[in-house]
Structures are given as C-alpha cells and as structure tokens.
Amino acid sequence: MRYRVGRWPLVGREGELEEFTAASQDRTCRGFLVYGAAGVGKSRLAEECLERAAADGSRVGRATATAAAGAVPLGAIAHLLPAGVDLGDPVAGFAAVAAQLATGRGEPQRVLLVDDLHLLDPASAVLLRQLMDAGAVRLIGTVRTGEPYGEAVAALTGGDAVRRVDLAVLDPGRTGELLAAALGRPVARHTVHELSAASGGNVLYLRELVLGALAAGDLTEDGEIWQLREGRLPGTARLAEVVGARLAGADPAGRPVLELLALCEPLPLADAESVAAPHAVAALERAGLIRVAQERRRTTVSLAHPLYGEVLRAGLPVLRRRALLLEQVARTEARGARRRGDPLRIATWRLAATGTADPALLTQAAVLARHAHDYARAVALLQAVPEDRHTTATRSLLGDAFFEMGRWAEAETVLARADRLADGERETLAVALVRTTNLLWSNAPVAEALAANDAALARITRPVDRRKLKINEGFIRIAAGLPAQGLALLEDLETDVGDASDVDAWLRGAWMKPAGLALVGRTHEAVVWAERAHAGHRRVDERALASHPAFQRIPLVLALTEAGRPAEARRAGESAYAELVAADSVVRVWLAVLLGRTEWLAGRPATARRWWAEAAALARTFDHAMALRLVLAGLAACAAVQGEPEAAETALAEHRELATPEPGLLSAGEERLGEAWLLAAAGRLGEARSVLLAAARTARATGHVTGEALLLTDVARLGGARQVADRLTGLARVCDGELVPARAQLAHALAADRPERLLRAADACEAVGADLLAAEAATAAAAAWHRAREPRRAAAAARRAATAVARCEGARTPLLTTAGAAAPLTAREREVALLAAVGNASVDIARALTLSVRTVDNHLHRAYAKLGVTTRRELARTLGAEPLTARPQG
Known part of the structure; x- marks a missing residue:
C-alpha cells in the first residue's frame, strides 16, 4: 500500500466540533476561537469548522495573521475588505465596511477564519470586532496559548459573544486513531506508543515524524498493519527547523540548562540552577521549554517536549557533551549518590561520556536497569563490562535481557557460556531457569529446552533445588502444548510467592499453571491462580529475574475467555498490553495472540484480525515461529469470514512456508482454523469439517480440552452438528465454565433443528459473550419458524439475529447465509448451493463432493426452486456469497 502525503483527517476533536455546531446555531454568538499550543491542530480544526459553515450555505473567507503583516495596519485582512472603501477616516471607513458586508434578510451569513489572531495588528482587531458586533461577520479564529x-x-477575543475552546494534545488512544485514519490501516500498538511519546501528542510533530519514517523506509505495512522498525524514529528537516526555532527563542542564559537536560533529564532543580541563574531557569519555564515538578520535598526539572532533547543532542559537539555529562556525575557524587537510581544514572552518564566505567558500578547499574525492565540499557551496561570481569550472574543477567528483547541467538550464546562456566549448583540452577525459557521461545525444538533442564538436574543434588527444576519442567511442558503433563509437575506448587523457596522458579510455575488449567477446562481455578500470580509478582518484582508483572495477565486472558467472560478478558488484556508495550517486552506477542483469540470467540473478526496482525508483525520481527503459525491461521480465518479470500490465502501461503514445529501452547489443532474457514467460505463444507475433525483429534490427543471444544463447535456450525453434539456434551461435563456447555447446547439445537431450542441456545451463547454463535442460532431459528409457517415468530427471531449480527463486525458464515435464506434446504442442498454460488462449475462440485454431475445438478435445481432463483448470480445474491478470486488448497 502506497501512502499519499496530504491533509490529515480530523480525529479526536468531535467534542470541539459539536461546540462549533452549537455556537453556529446560537444567534448571539459572534465568534468561535480555538486556543492551544503550537502544532496541536488548531488550524486543522478551524478549517473543518469553516468547511462546515460553507456546507451550511455561509459565505466564507480566510486570512492568516503574521508578524510581518502585523506591522501594517489592516495588513492581514486587507484582501477581505470591499474595494473602494476609504479607510483614511477609520470611524467612517469602518462603518462603510460594515454596511457593505452586512447581509440582508434571507441572505447567507458571512464567516471569516483568521489564523493566529494573537499576531493581528490593532486596526484589524478593532475592525473585526466592529463587524462582529454589527452582525456583519461571524469569526472563527485560532490563538496560540502563552503568546x-x-x-x-x-x-x-473577549466578551460573552465569543466562545472559546482549548485544544489539548492528543492522548495515545486518539493518536492511534489518527494514525490509522491517515495511513489507511491499523498501526501496531508499539508504533503508536513510540510516535505518541516522541510527538507528545502534538499533531504537527506527529505528522513530520511519520513523513520522516515513511521516507526512510522505517515505517512499513505488511498488508494488515503498519509497524515502525525497532529503534528507528527519523523526522524531517522541517521538524528540526520547527523545533529548533522554538528553542532558539530561549534566553541565552538558560541554554546550558536545556543542554544539560537533553543529556541527563530529569534533574533536581538545584542542579539546573547550578548551571544558570534562578531567573534564567524561571524564564525557561515561562517560555514553556521546561517543566518543573514538585513531589514531596523534591523538585525536579525536565524538558517540556521529548523532541527538544533530540534536537539539542544533535547540535551538541562531542567535547561539550562530555563536559556536561562528567560535570553532572561530579555533582551527583558530591551529594553522596544516595538515591536508589543514582548508580544507574552515574554509570549511564560515564559510559556516554567516556565509553567506560567501573565494572562494579556497571554491574550494579545493570541490575537496577533490569529490575526497572529497561532491557536495552541493561544490555548496553553489561556489554561494557570487560570480559575478564564477567561472572555467571552477569552473564545470566545479560542473557535474560537479550531474551526480553527477542534476541534469542545472542541470549543462547551468552547463556551457554554461562552454563559451561557455572561454579556450583546454585549458579547452574540460575542459568538453567533463564536458558530453558530462551530455548522455549526461540525456534529450537522443545526437546532442547527439556534436555537443558535435565542436564541441570543431573548436576544438582539438593532436593529443594531439584524441585525448582521440576517446576521449570512443568512450565516447559505446558508451554509446549502438553498441559496435563505440566500440571502434574506443578500440582504441589505453593499458593503464594511468599511461601516459595525461590521466587523466580515460583513465578515460572505460577505463570504457566493457570494456562494449563484453562486448557484442560478448570477455568475457575485458572482465574484464581492467574490473579494470585499477578499479585505475587507485583510484590517481588524488584528482586525477581522474570518478565514484567503484566505478563502474568496472559494466562488470565486465556482463563477468562474459556470461562465465558470475554469482556473481562478484554479489559485485563488491553491494560496489560499497554504496560508491556511501554516496557518494550517481547512477551507481549502472546498477549496479542490471546486477545485476538478472545475476539474471535466473541464473534468480532475485525478486532481479532487487528490483534493477530499485531502479533504476526511482532513475531516476524523477532522470528518467533510458534506464535507466527498460530496467528497466521487466525488471520486467514478472520479474512475468510469477512469475505476476503485473497487475504486469507495470502496468510495461509505464509503459514505453509513455515517449518512445522512441535505442538505448542494453543497450536494443537487451532492452527488449522484458517484452512477450515477458507474452505467453508468457498462452500466446501465437507472438506472444512474434515479439517476441523482432524484438528480436534490432535487437540484431544494432547489434552487441549477447551481447544477441542472450540474446533468441534465449528464442525457443528458447518453442518456436522449431529456428528459432534454428544462429544461436546461430554466435554461440557469436564469443563467448569459456561462457554463449553453453551457450545454443546448449540450443537444439539442445530442437530435437532428445533426453533425453541435454537433460541435457548442463542440465549446461552449470548450470556457467554459469543455473539456470532448467538446470531447463527437465532438465524437458524428464524429459518425453522419460517419453514413451520410461523411468520411472526420467524420475524421475531430474525430481529433477534440482526441485533446479534450487528455486533459481529460484518462476519459472514455459511450458517448465517443459508439459514438466512429462510428456505428448507437440506444439508447437501446447502453445500451444493454454496459451492455454486461462489463460482464452481457442476463438474468441480461433483469432484469435490464425490458425487455425479447429474446428482449435483438435481440438488442445485431443487435449491433454485426452494429459493425462488433461476441463475447462479441470483443464487449468490440470495446467499450473500461472492465469487472467489483465490482458491483454497485443500
């Protein structure tokens, strides 16, 4: 997709536009003024207001006030004045202008937009006010705050006849909406976070950052989502000029403060005042270039915008930079470096100034950075430690930081060396816990992670430490897609981190245990354990060598979803994802995977596709094949039910190119969903059911109880309800949530084809947030009532179905289309009709279904008669199908 540079859409300003509409309808209102800082979008909002006024029939004009025009009386608005008016006498001249611009009864109102009103010359301001008071014009204006x-x-700008709105910067949510609207596709959450943080929500800065990233090829899209290359955020020359001009207006006496903050912010106020007089620091605050914050007895100073630091650093000579950094080190050490984060700050500044620092200080700082989840800084500090000063502990720390950044190969190199050099059982255990996790996440076979754990077990004799490795094995087996085996190893895991002999081992077990419980249908226990693990992790975060505490929300999302509580799963997952994005942790990929799955099960394919696209982009960036295979299948399934077979086939083509790994978390069967739903979209329901049944057997063999229930439910939805209803009932007996029982109820209702039972199934599905299942059940009920010649009941059921369908983001499934045709098609007639509707010839249908061509034509003829159509085009229209341009490969 090629991005075209142009005017950006207006996003996030709905409230201000409503205020303008209200002001336009108020006869006493003569002006509408938009206040805000430079670059927040004042002009864009004012232009939209002017366009609305023009659309309502007003006569419009516009002017821009500038410093140059302000030196000339009426210079800014001269082009708007009537020709021939003598302004030599301002009193008479202004009255004449008002008379000529006045509108008579029934004539359209005159609306003027004046940008940057604060630069207007006095004569223009007086004339405009007179014209407003006389009712000759209505003013739309922009004013820069602080000027x-x-x-x-x-x-x-004063008086009751003038309405004012204050425009704030965009928050991250609005920034994401604006980027998606401007770029034409969703934007990855991490990219939104980076652009929002760098721009500070300033629309002008944001646009220049985007244009710079596009020009540099650092902002790209894969057909589903836009993503910024890791660590890249280029701007444009115009951006540097705009920010530079803002900084150039600062009092020269305060320049050293700005330079120091660019390298070392935030700083104590006393340090800022040590390089500039207090009045110069105060002047910087008045100019809006710095922020001063008070927290208890501590006053700190920072730059008012992130880009100020970028521009200032770019202009600092090397020796000036070095001097500033070392002077700040000296000031901090002179105070005794008593604050907890001082070693991290000092080490970072020394490293930036000289390229080296004391190894003990670097190590201490790296520990602080790691526990603050600043993985990139931890890596930089540890890589600066001389090789002969590294220990097993520092290598484990470095390997762990590499893992969190998705740098699997580098992590394995460091950790394998640490394992060889480990001295004693304690060091062996510490390395094993980190190394097995890295192996598990990389594309190495699961057997390698288990072998590394077994090798450590063979070297350890203390029972308490051997038990930690058994917990770690349980973690590995659940993550590898063997929940029952893993749960057996975690059965006696302490219920609280405070009771554990090792917090790192406990956190691993407590992370994966609720995932295993959810997969085997023990969803209530899973929710309790996930909440317990999260709370425990928060308590010990500053001393645990584990991922961010928000990663404990990953199994919670899975557990809540399988319990039939998708709204809660959504809230918990989105909040945790924001935390992991801010920490820049690669583990967020699995949270995106599970949030996509939650939305898919809720019947929201567009939102599911958005999450899975994010997960796919992240998995490609870090070469995480286990997650990528799963999300590509999900992307294909979403595209198929949205009527986009080409996109579905593109995702499946990439899926087929990946090397087939061993089964992993959720991949036991569910990775075939895309294949099945693309076949279903093509009308090949029998083949789709075969794929799903084979996938369900895989899930059953590996103990994925809830996954098997998901797959069998889809078999029921695609015409195989009688085949799977009893098995779903059996699964419902071993699952303690409400989702699987609702699925079983749906399958039995579809098998019986009884409208009352179908509506009860719709109620059950709606109660667990499965809106698409509820819509299909209600649609099938409407068709059944129609066949029973009960038009009122059929209409009521159809209305019920329409309400549910409206929440399903345009999903189109065979059950919705064929049942919605409200005709008594048999299962075989429905299958033949769908295949014909998407463009398959009778001979191809016969081959696919192992029937004779004559039998196919007979089925098709009966379907035509029942549906009241005579051509395949009419058949496609009736069933809501479209011809396929890409054929699924079955």
Missing part, C-alpha cells in the same frame, strides 16, 4: 497580544486583540 502576548495587545489590548485590541484582547477586546476582539
């Missing part, structure tokens, strides 16, 4: 202006402009 001085004279009495005339103050009079123009």
Whole structure:
C-alpha cells in the first residue's frame, strides 16, 4: 500500500466540533476561537469548522495573521475588505465596511477564519470586532496559548459573544486513531506508543515524524498493519527547523540548562540552577521549554517536549557533551549518590561520556536497569563490562535481557557460556531457569529446552533445588502444548510467592499453571491462580529475574475467555498490553495472540484480525515461529469470514512456508482454523469439517480440552452438528465454565433443528459473550419458524439475529447465509448451493463432493426452486456469497 502525503483527517476533536455546531446555531454568538499550543491542530480544526459553515450555505473567507503583516495596519485582512472603501477616516471607513458586508434578510451569513489572531495588528482587531458586533461577520479564529497580544486583540477575543475552546494534545488512544485514519490501516500498538511519546501528542510533530519514517523506509505495512522498525524514529528537516526555532527563542542564559537536560533529564532543580541563574531557569519555564515538578520535598526539572532533547543532542559537539555529562556525575557524587537510581544514572552518564566505567558500578547499574525492565540499557551496561570481569550472574543477567528483547541467538550464546562456566549448583540452577525459557521461545525444538533442564538436574543434588527444576519442567511442558503433563509437575506448587523457596522458579510455575488449567477446562481455578500470580509478582518484582508483572495477565486472558467472560478478558488484556508495550517486552506477542483469540470467540473478526496482525508483525520481527503459525491461521480465518479470500490465502501461503514445529501452547489443532474457514467460505463444507475433525483429534490427543471444544463447535456450525453434539456434551461435563456447555447446547439445537431450542441456545451463547454463535442460532431459528409457517415468530427471531449480527463486525458464515435464506434446504442442498454460488462449475462440485454431475445438478435445481432463483448470480445474491478470486488448497 502506497501512502499519499496530504491533509490529515480530523480525529479526536468531535467534542470541539459539536461546540462549533452549537455556537453556529446560537444567534448571539459572534465568534468561535480555538486556543492551544503550537502544532496541536488548531488550524486543522478551524478549517473543518469553516468547511462546515460553507456546507451550511455561509459565505466564507480566510486570512492568516503574521508578524510581518502585523506591522501594517489592516495588513492581514486587507484582501477581505470591499474595494473602494476609504479607510483614511477609520470611524467612517469602518462603518462603510460594515454596511457593505452586512447581509440582508434571507441572505447567507458571512464567516471569516483568521489564523493566529494573537499576531493581528490593532486596526484589524478593532475592525473585526466592529463587524462582529454589527452582525456583519461571524469569526472563527485560532490563538496560540502563552503568546502576548495587545489590548485590541484582547477586546476582539473577549466578551460573552465569543466562545472559546482549548485544544489539548492528543492522548495515545486518539493518536492511534489518527494514525490509522491517515495511513489507511491499523498501526501496531508499539508504533503508536513510540510516535505518541516522541510527538507528545502534538499533531504537527506527529505528522513530520511519520513523513520522516515513511521516507526512510522505517515505517512499513505488511498488508494488515503498519509497524515502525525497532529503534528507528527519523523526522524531517522541517521538524528540526520547527523545533529548533522554538528553542532558539530561549534566553541565552538558560541554554546550558536545556543542554544539560537533553543529556541527563530529569534533574533536581538545584542542579539546573547550578548551571544558570534562578531567573534564567524561571524564564525557561515561562517560555514553556521546561517543566518543573514538585513531589514531596523534591523538585525536579525536565524538558517540556521529548523532541527538544533530540534536537539539542544533535547540535551538541562531542567535547561539550562530555563536559556536561562528567560535570553532572561530579555533582551527583558530591551529594553522596544516595538515591536508589543514582548508580544507574552515574554509570549511564560515564559510559556516554567516556565509553567506560567501573565494572562494579556497571554491574550494579545493570541490575537496577533490569529490575526497572529497561532491557536495552541493561544490555548496553553489561556489554561494557570487560570480559575478564564477567561472572555467571552477569552473564545470566545479560542473557535474560537479550531474551526480553527477542534476541534469542545472542541470549543462547551468552547463556551457554554461562552454563559451561557455572561454579556450583546454585549458579547452574540460575542459568538453567533463564536458558530453558530462551530455548522455549526461540525456534529450537522443545526437546532442547527439556534436555537443558535435565542436564541441570543431573548436576544438582539438593532436593529443594531439584524441585525448582521440576517446576521449570512443568512450565516447559505446558508451554509446549502438553498441559496435563505440566500440571502434574506443578500440582504441589505453593499458593503464594511468599511461601516459595525461590521466587523466580515460583513465578515460572505460577505463570504457566493457570494456562494449563484453562486448557484442560478448570477455568475457575485458572482465574484464581492467574490473579494470585499477578499479585505475587507485583510484590517481588524488584528482586525477581522474570518478565514484567503484566505478563502474568496472559494466562488470565486465556482463563477468562474459556470461562465465558470475554469482556473481562478484554479489559485485563488491553491494560496489560499497554504496560508491556511501554516496557518494550517481547512477551507481549502472546498477549496479542490471546486477545485476538478472545475476539474471535466473541464473534468480532475485525478486532481479532487487528490483534493477530499485531502479533504476526511482532513475531516476524523477532522470528518467533510458534506464535507466527498460530496467528497466521487466525488471520486467514478472520479474512475468510469477512469475505476476503485473497487475504486469507495470502496468510495461509505464509503459514505453509513455515517449518512445522512441535505442538505448542494453543497450536494443537487451532492452527488449522484458517484452512477450515477458507474452505467453508468457498462452500466446501465437507472438506472444512474434515479439517476441523482432524484438528480436534490432535487437540484431544494432547489434552487441549477447551481447544477441542472450540474446533468441534465449528464442525457443528458447518453442518456436522449431529456428528459432534454428544462429544461436546461430554466435554461440557469436564469443563467448569459456561462457554463449553453453551457450545454443546448449540450443537444439539442445530442437530435437532428445533426453533425453541435454537433460541435457548442463542440465549446461552449470548450470556457467554459469543455473539456470532448467538446470531447463527437465532438465524437458524428464524429459518425453522419460517419453514413451520410461523411468520411472526420467524420475524421475531430474525430481529433477534440482526441485533446479534450487528455486533459481529460484518462476519459472514455459511450458517448465517443459508439459514438466512429462510428456505428448507437440506444439508447437501446447502453445500451444493454454496459451492455454486461462489463460482464452481457442476463438474468441480461433483469432484469435490464425490458425487455425479447429474446428482449435483438435481440438488442445485431443487435449491433454485426452494429459493425462488433461476441463475447462479441470483443464487449468490440470495446467499450473500461472492465469487472467489483465490482458491483454497485443500
């Protein structure tokens, strides 16, 4: 997709536009003014208001006030004045202008937009105010906050007849909406986070950052989502000029403060005042270039915008940079470096200034950085430690930081060396816990992670430490897709981290145990354990060598979803994802995977596709094949039910190119969903059911109880309800949530084809947030009532179905289309009709279904008669199907 540079859409300003509409309808209102800092989008909002006024029939004009025009009386608005008016006498001249611009009864109103009103000359301000008071014009204006202006402009902008709105910067959510609207596709959450943080929500800065990233090829899209290359955020020359001009207006006496903050922010106020006089620091605050914050007895200073630091650093000579950093080190050490984060700050500054620092200080700082989840800084500090000063502990720390950044190969190199050099059982255990996790996440066979764990077990004799490795094995086996085996090893895991002999081992077990419980259908226990693990992790985070505490929300999302509580899963998952994005932790990929799955099960394919696209982009970036295979299948399934077979086939083509790994978490069967739903979209329901049944057998063999229930439910939805209803009932007996029983109820209702039972199934599905299942059940009920010649009941059921369908983001499934046709098609007639509707010839249908061509034509003829159509085009229209341009490969 090629991005075209142009005017950006207006996003996130709905409230302000409503205020303008209200002001336009108020006869007493003469002006509408938009206040805000430079670059927040004042002009864009004002232009939208002017366009709305023009659309309502007003006569419009516009002007821009500038410093140059402000030196000339009426210079900014001269082009708007009637020709031939003598302004030599301002009193008479202004009255003449008002008379000529006045509108008679029934004539359209005159609306003027004046940008940057604060720069307007006094004569223009006085004239505009007179025109407003006379009702000759209505003013739309923009005013930059913090800028001085004279009495005339103050009079123009004051009074009850003028309405004011204050425009704030965009928050991250609105920034994401704007980026998606401007770029035409969703934008990865991490990219939104980076652009929002760098721009500070300033629309002008944001646009220049995007244009710079596009020009550099650092902002790209894969057909589903836009993503910024890791560690890259280039701007444009215009951005540097705009920010540079803002900084150039600062008092020269305060320049050293700005330079020091660019390298070392935030700083104590006393340090800022040590390089510039207090009045110079105060002047910087008045100019909006720095922020001063008070927290208890501590006052800190920081730059007012992230880009100020970027521009200042780019202009600092090397020796000036070195001097500033070392002077700040000296100031901090002179105070005794008593604050907890001082070693991290000092080490970072020394390293930036000289390229080296004391190894003990570097190590201490790296520990602080790791526990703050600043993995990139931890790596930089540890890589600066001389090789002969590294220990097993520092190598484990470095390997762990590499893992969190998704740098699997580098992590394995460091950790394998640490394992060889480990001295004693304690060091062996510490390395094993980190190394097995890295192996598990990389594309290495699961057997390698288990072998590394067994090798450590063979070297350890203390029972308490051997038990930690058994917990670690349980973690590995559940993550590898063997929940029953893993749960057996975690059965006696302490219920609280405070009772554990090792917090790192406990956190691993407590992370994966609720995932295993959810997969075997013990969802209530899973939710309790996930909440317990999260709370425990928060308590010990500052001393645990484990991922961010938010990663404990990953199994919670899975457990809540399988319990039939998708709304809660959504809230918990989205909040945790924001935390993991801010920490830049690669483990967020699995949270995106599970949030996509939650939305898929809720019947929201567009939102599911958005999450799975994010997970796919992240998995490609870090070469995480286990997650990528799963999300590509999900992307294909979403595209298929959205009527986009080409996109589905593209995802499946990439899926087929990946090397087949051993089964992993959720991949036991569910990775065939895309294949099945693309076949279903093509009308090949029998083949789709065969794929799903084979996938369900895989899930059953590996103990994925809830996964098997998901797959069998889809078999029922695609015409195989009688085949799977009893098995679903059996699964419902071993699952303690409400989701699987609702699925079993749906399958039995579809098998019986009884409208009352179908509506009860719709109720059950709706109660667990499965809106698409509820819509299909209600649609099938409407068709059944129609066949029973009960039009009122059929209409009521159809209305019920329509309400549910409206929540399903345009999903199109065979059950919705064929049942919605409200005709008594048999299962075989429905299958033949769907295949014909998407463009298959009778001979191809016969081959696919192992029937004769004559039998196919007979089925098709009966379907035509029942549906009241005579051509395949009419058949496609009736069933809501579209011809396929890409054929699934069965």
